[in-house]
């Protein structure tokens with residue numbers, strides 16, 4: 001229960017499948033339908049007694065907002081990428097607030113749900129600014145991708161696993177959550193949705209002012225930083241797969257129940273985890289258990305969240321074996 005001294009504190013990172021289906025047409029209505037199902041699962045966790053903050057991805061959403069802004073540039077002034085990120089936090093947060101409040105009420109839980117439009121400080125010298133890797137927006141075929149590169153100057157990258165091309169942008173590592181004190185103040189009484197899309201990337205100038213950066217932070221790293229900052233017991237990363245695997249997608253695939261820091265580092269070195277997909281999740285879990293050797297991080301599917309928290313499934317990361 002919120003504010004109960006025995007409650008486990010969890011930071012939940014929601015992957016793309018928690019916000020939209022594979023066949024999504026990108027409409028607000030289709031997103032809300034999926035978010036309602038997601039919030040039913042999250043409300044069950046609350047009813048089990050877990051205290052949570054929710055971090056969500058925003059790759060498809062921020063990319064679509066940017067695309068529509070650029071497409072309409074002759075009619076309305078285009079919005080910078082970080083403003084598109086702020087917009088995505090707003091509308092995804094709105095959907096979660098509406099759906100989660102309803103699902104909590106159905107379970108007799110009367111917690112407020114509130115989104116904090118969150119800024120996250122990044123280093124302007126982060127190497128990702130000269131090496132964009134974060135896929136955003138819709139998928140294209142190769143011919144469309146080449147045309148977008150030529151006509152709009154987009155940087156496009158192929159995602160072989162998912163059979164398509166996507167625009168990529170810089171994705172610097174988050175170093176500080178600007179609104180963290182607000183999150184902490186609300187924690188005991190409110191289910192907070194924050195650091196959506198990893199937070200809006202901002203650079204801190206020497207005089208203390210903040211300036212938006214043209215980038216999209218990885219939400220798994222944003223969630224990890226939040227989990228460290230609020231002293232969470234568990235970092236719970238929810239995605240499509242129930243467990244992290246080695247030899248993923250091959251006949252030798254082996255799903256893993258547990259990873260120590262040492263084993264995870266070894267598999268990272270072997271290139272076992274998809275660089276734009278599973279690798280950031282694994283790295284975020286490793287960072288959390290390195291910072292908190294007595295705690296755990298879990299990667300599992302949205303539908304298995306409750307079982308995984310109970311230790312029955314998922315891939316659990318701990319400092320030692």
Ligand SMILES: Nc1ncnc2c1ncn2[C@@H]1O[C@H](COP(=O)(O)OP(=O)(O)O)[C@@H](O)[C@H]1O
Pocket residue numbers: 014015016017057238239240241243244245246247248272273274276277278279
């Ligand atoms: N070693 C691996 N083990 C499990 N899944 C992997 C692995 N490597 C890549 N993947 C893929 O990564 C996906 C999760 O990444 P992604 O879809 O980008 O995350 P998100 O849920 O945050 O949107 C999985 O659904 C799976 O298809």
Ligand SMILES: NC(=O)OP(=O)(O)O
Pocket residue numbers: 015016056057058059060196197198216217218219220
């Ligand atoms: N910002 C972010 O990590 O979004 P996705 O999870 O949608 O890639």
